[in-house]
Structure formats: structure tokens, C-alpha cells
Amino acid sequence: xxTTALEHRFNQKIEREEKIEPKDWMPEDYRKNNIRQxxxxxxxxxxxxxxxxxxxxxxxxxxxxxxxxAKVQDEAGHGLYLYSAAETLGTxxxxxxxxxxxxxxxxxxxxxxxxxxxxxIGAIGWLVDGAAITNQVALCRTSYGPYxxxxxxxxxxxxxxxxxxxxIMCAMAFGTPEQKAMAQDxxxxxxxxxxxxxxxxxxxxxxxxxxxxxKIKRYSNDELRQEFVDKTVAQAEYLGLTIPDPDLTYNDExxxxxxxxxxxxxxxxxxSGNGPCNKERIEARRKAHEDGAWVREAANAFAQKRxxxxxx
Amino acid sequence: xxxxxxxxxxxxxxxxxxxxxILGHRLSEWCGHGPILEQDIALxxxxxxxxxxxxxxxxxxxxxxxxxxxDDLAYHRDVFDFHNFQxxxxxxxxxxxxxxxQFLYDAWHHAMLQKLVLAQDEDIAGIARKSLKEVNYHLxxxxxxxxxxxxxxxxxxxxxxxxxxxxxPYVGELLQKDFWLKELDQWIPGFTADEILAQWWKTxxxxxxxxxxxxxxxxxxxxKGHLGHHTEHLGFILAEMQFLPRAYPDATW
Numbered sequence: 001x002x003t004t005a006l007e008h009r010f011n012q013k014i015e016r017e018e019k020i021e022p023k024d025w026m027p028e029d030y031r032k033n034n035i036r037q038x039x040x041x042x043x044x045x046x047x048x049x050x051x052x053x054x055x056x057x058x059x060x061x062x063x064x065x066x067x068x069x070a071k072v073q074d075e076a077g078h079g080l081y082l083y084s085a086a087e088t089l090g091t092x093x094x095x096x097x098x099x100x101x102x103x104x105x106x107x108x109x110x111x112x113x114x115x116x117x118x119x120x121i122g123a124i125g126w127l128v129d130g131a132a133i134t135n136q137v138a139l140c141r142t143s144y145g146p147y148x149x150x151x152x153x154x155x156x157x158x159x160x161x162x163x164x165x166x167x168i169m170c171a172m173a174f175g176t177p178e179q180k181a182m183a184q185d186x187x188x189x190x191x192x193x194x195x196x197x198x199x200x201x202x203x204x205x206x207x208x209x210x211x212x213x214x215k216i217k218r219y220s221n222d223e224l225r226q227e228f229v230d231k232t233v234a235q236a237e238y239l240g241l242t243i244p245d246p247d248l249t250y251n252d253e254x255x256x257x258x259x260x261x262x263x264x265x266x267x268x269x270x271x272s273g274n275g276p277c278n279k280e281r282i283e284a285r286r287k288a289h290e291d292g293a294w295v296r297e298a299a300n301a302f303a304q305k306r307x308x309x310x311x312x
Numbered sequence: 313x314x315x316x317x318x319x320x321x322x323x324x325x326x327x328x329x330x331x332x333x334i335l336g337h338r339l340s341e342w343c344g345h346g347p348i349l350e351q352d353i354a355l356x357x358x359x360x361x362x363x364x365x366x367x368x369x370x371x372x373x374x375x376x377x378x379x380x381x382x383d384d385l386a387y388h389r390d391v392f393d394f395h396n397f398q399x400x401x402x403x404x405x406x407x408x409x410x411x412x413x414q415f416l417y418d419a420w421h422h423a424m425l426q427k428l429v430l431a432q433d434e435d436i437a438g439i440a441r442k443s444l445k446e447v448n449y450h451l452x453x454x455x456x457x458x459x460x461x462x463x464x465x466x467x468x469x470x471x472x473x474x475x476x477x478x479x480x481p482y483v484g485e486l487l488q489k490d491f492w493l494k495e496l497d498q499w500i501p502g503f504t505a506d507e508i509l510a511q512w513w514k515t516x517x518x519x520x521x522x523x524x525x526x527x528x529x530x531x532x533x534x535x536k537g538h539l540g541h542h543t544e545h546l547g548f549i550l551a552e553m554q555f556l557p558r559a560y561p562d563a564t565w
Contacts, residue, residue, distance in 0.1 A: 058552055062367050
């Protein structure tokens with residue numbers, strides 16, 4: 001079949017809301033775009049383990065410790081599904097990991113911020129997972145089948161994480177004055193980076209239009225950001241905490257909150273490697289990978305030996 | 313008699329609980345830093361199991377001490393009050409050392425639990441039953457890794473020899489027939505300290521023979537972690553673990 005005919009059939013499938021599956025013909029750009037997005041998402045899960053794992057050994061109760069450890073372990077599981085989903089497009093995990101370590105592949109820039117107090121664990125669950133869910137619920141209907149199915153599974157766990165995070169915030173916001181101050185400080189530091197998680201404004205987003213046409217993305221960055229702000233403001237009010245945005249007001253006519261200007265300079269600085277923890281995060285990942293090389297080699301050598309014994 | 317039994321149950325719960333807590337703490341340090349994603353998940357899983365078991369044992373110990381909570385015991389005791397073996401508080405080292413330490417502990421843990429499930433004390437037997445299901449898997453997993461690394465490449469075999477030199481001097485403590493273990497002989501039907509130790513040696517010899525490691529008795533350095541005599545490492549573990557409840561004594565989290 002000619003490319004144009006194949007492309008026509010592909011477009012019709014997208015039009016009819018049918019999922020594209022690994023063996024289906026797809027335009028090269030569609031494949032690349034999905035690999036980029038899914039691997040970036042996988043890397044975010046893996047790098048995202050680091051700021052939270054930072055507090056496992058210091059969790060303030062055994063119940064919180066178990067919950068946090070389980071959560072970080074879930075992130076590792078999400079990374080695994082997503083790497084597998086990306087592999088269905090003809091790349092492999094080793095290659096993707098190399099791209100992460102070389103800086104060629106990106107990950108969510110939110111994880112380049114430090115977790116300095118326990119309240120950050122609450123704030124990450126509440127805000128960062130909250131923002132991620134807003135994005136990911138939309139992605140459950142993305143056009144590439146394996147990605148959509150991975151997202152359904154991931155969303156279930158993420159909403160559990162978000163409740164956990166909010167519960168940590170509740171315990172602190174309704175706790176001692178020191179705890180409340182710690183919670184407010186965490187909100188101050190995580191609010192704006194959380195809004196940046198949705199990416200550049202629609203006018204400046206490089207990948208958006210094509211992704212929308214192919215139904216990889218279903219809503220624009222700004223639409224999702226608005227949805228997140230709308231649902232989060234009331235949650236902050238309930239906690240008695242103040243969102244660090246003097247321009248935040250409810251607009252009766254639109255039924256939405258309008259909010260202040262995001263510091264895009266900071267966003268682009270962090271993306272391009274100049275955030276507070278970019279270097280540490282990548283170094284931690286690279287070190288884990290390099291230190292683990294002998295383990296992976298030994299496991300392969302051993303498996304090979306056993307296979308040879310069976311043949312002999 | 314009843315009082316002695318209670319004392320033995322308390323001792324047992326603290327030894328089991330503190331070992332699980334401190335080893336779980338050490339394993340949790342690997343989370344996010346494992347050699348491959350699947351094994352990062354597997355080790356975190358074992359850490360989770362152990363900390364879960366620590367909660368059960370310490371809750372029970374707290375009950376026997378007149379209503380203390382698991383967190384009272386985890387967060388408000390100092391080094392000399394901890395009953396874990398010195399081996400579990402030693403630093404992780406490389407993956408091979410962590411796994412060898414894990415295997416040697418799992419072999420002991422497994423042998424203990426197989427007997428503790430027979431306890432007439434329903435609390436003890438119940439915790440042991442639940443733990444045994446998990447530790448069956450821990451032992452299988454760590455055994456496989458010790459063999460795989462011992463019989464993998466030249467480099468991995470050399471690393472396992474180093475790990476052995478680091479960890480082996482600590483196993484003596486697991487093999488002492490100390491008072492708390494002997495007490496159990498009288499208290500749990502079918503329990504003898506000798507059997508625990510024999511089972512431990514059997515498991516270790518089986519795995520070590522495939523991993524090219526020697527399993528020879530040595531002049532054990534007498535270590536007394538279970539009596540509250542620890543290495544310098546435990547203080548740092550506790551400083552980290554207990555920081556928040558100590559810094560904010562009025563807070564609940």
C-alpha cells in the first residue's frame with residue numbers, strides 16, 4: 001500500500017477514536033513523538049523517586065514510612081510500565097536510559113527542586129501528584145494503545161498518592177504552629193513549580209499542535225493548568241494555607257480562578273539544566289546505573305552459564 | 313512463671329522487631345539507587361515487609377510494656393535500648409554486600425519463624441505466621457542473588473569475597489545460644505536453639521557451595537547487639553530516623 005493510503009487509514013483511525021497499536025502502520029513523526037513523550041514520562045517517574053526517597057529514612061512515624069516507601073516503589077513500577085510501552089515503538093530501555101544520562105532526554109523539571117522538610121512530602125503528593133493526575137487522566141484517552149492502557153493503571157495509583165499527600169498536609173496544617181509554618185513554607189515553594197508542570201503556555205508550546213491533531217494530547221497545557229488551579233484553591237483554603245499568588249482571584253463570569261504570571265524565565269532555566277538539583281538528580285541516576293553494571297553483567301553471565309548447562 | 317514468660321516474650325519481640333526495623337531502614341536506603349529497576353522494586357518490597365513486621369513486633373512489645381506504641385519504641389529509645397544484631401546495622405556497601413548480609417539474616421529469620429509459628433502465645437504465633445509467608449520469599453530471593461553473584465563473572469566473584477570478609481565476622485552473634493534464645497526452648501513446644509542453628513548452617517552451606525564461598529566456623533568475635541551493645545553505626549541510623557519526633561515532641565504527623 002502506498003504511504004498516502006496508509007496515512008489516510010491511520011488518520012481515519014484517529015478520527016474514529018480507535019487506538020493505534022504497536023503493529024499498526026504509523027507516521028514516523030507520530031512514532032517519534034510518542035517515544036519522546038512516553039520515555040520522558042518514564043524518566044520523570046524514575047527521577048521523581050529521588051526527592052521523595054530522600055525522606056524515607058526520616059519519615060516521622062512508621063505508618064508514614066511504610067506509605068512513603070510504598071509510594072516511591074509505585075513510581076518505580078510506573079517507570080517500568082512506561083519504558084515497556086515505549087519499547088513497543090521500537091526503542092529499548094538501555095537506549096532511553098543513556099539519553100537520560102547524557103541529557104538528551106528530558107524529565108519533568110519539578111523534580112529538580114529539593115525536598116528540604118517533611119512537609120515537602122505532603123506538598124509533592126498533594127500538588128505535584130495532583131498536577132500529574134490532571135495531565136494523566138487526559139492521557140488515559142491518548143491515541144496510542146499501550147500508553148493509554150499504562151495510564152489507566154497509573155492513574156489509579158496516583159490518585160491514592162495524592163490523597164496520602166493531602167492527608168500529610170492536613171496533619172500538619174491542623175497540627176502545631178511549627179507544623180503549620182512548615183506546611184505553608186512547602187506550599188510557597190511548590191506552588192509555582194507545580195503550575196509549570198503543565199508546560200509552556202499554548203502559544204509557546206513547540207510540540208502541542210501536532211500532538212493535539214494526533215490525539216496524543218487531548219487538552220492544551222493552559223486548559224489543564226486552569227483545571228488544576230480551579231480544583232486546588234479550595235483545598236488550600238480548607239487547610240487554612242495561603243497560595244503564594246497575590247493576583248489569584250475568582251472570576252464570577254467565567255467560573256474560573258485567574259492567577260498571576262508564571263515566571264517563565266525560571267521554567268526555562270530549570271529545563272535547560274540550571275535548576276537547584278538538576279546536577280544531583282542526573283548524577284544519582286548515573287551513579288546507580290554505573291555502580292550496578294557489574295551486577296547486571298554477573299546476572300547475564302550466570303543466566304548464560306545455566307542455559308549452557310541445560311543444553312549440555 | 314507467668315512473669316518469666318512475659319519477659320521472654322518481650323525480649324523476643326524486641327529482638328525480632330528491632331532487627332526488622334533496622335534492616336528495613338538499611339534496605340530502604342537503596343530505594344531509587346538500585347542496579348536495575350526490577351531489583352530496586354524487589355529490595356524496596358523486602359524493606360516494606362520488614363518495616364511492616366517491625367510494626368507488629370514493636371506494637372506487641374509496647375503492649376507488654378504497659379501500652380507503649382510502635383512509634384514510642386521506634387522513635388524514643390536510644391542505642392543501648394535497641395536489641396538488633398550488629399550485622400543488620402552495618403552500612404550497605406555494594407549490592408553484593410547488601411545481598412549477602414540479607415541472605416545470612418534471612419536464613420536465621422526463616423529458621424526462627426518456622427519455630428515461632430508453633431508458639432502457644434497466639435500473638436507471637438500470629439506475627440510469625442504472617443512474617444513467614446514474606447520471609448519464604450526473602451530467603452529465596454537473596455539465596456538466588458548470592459549464587460548468581462558468587463558464580464557470575466570474575467569481578468562479581470571477587471566482590472562477593474570482599475563482602476564475605478566484611479559480613480562473616482558478624483554472624484557469630486546470630487549463632488550464640490544466649491539466654492533469650494534458650495528461654496524459648498522451655499516456652500515454645502518443639503523449639504530448640506540447636507535446631508535453629510543447625511537449620512541456619514544447612515541453608516548457608518547449601519547456598520555457599522553454589523556461590524563458591526566458604527562456610528567455615530571462625531573464632532567468633534563476641535558481639536552483643538541484642539543486649540544493647542552496638543557498633544558506631546546505629547547512633548547515626550537513629551539520629552536520622554528519629555529526627556522529627558525528637559525535634560518536635562508535641563507534634564503528631
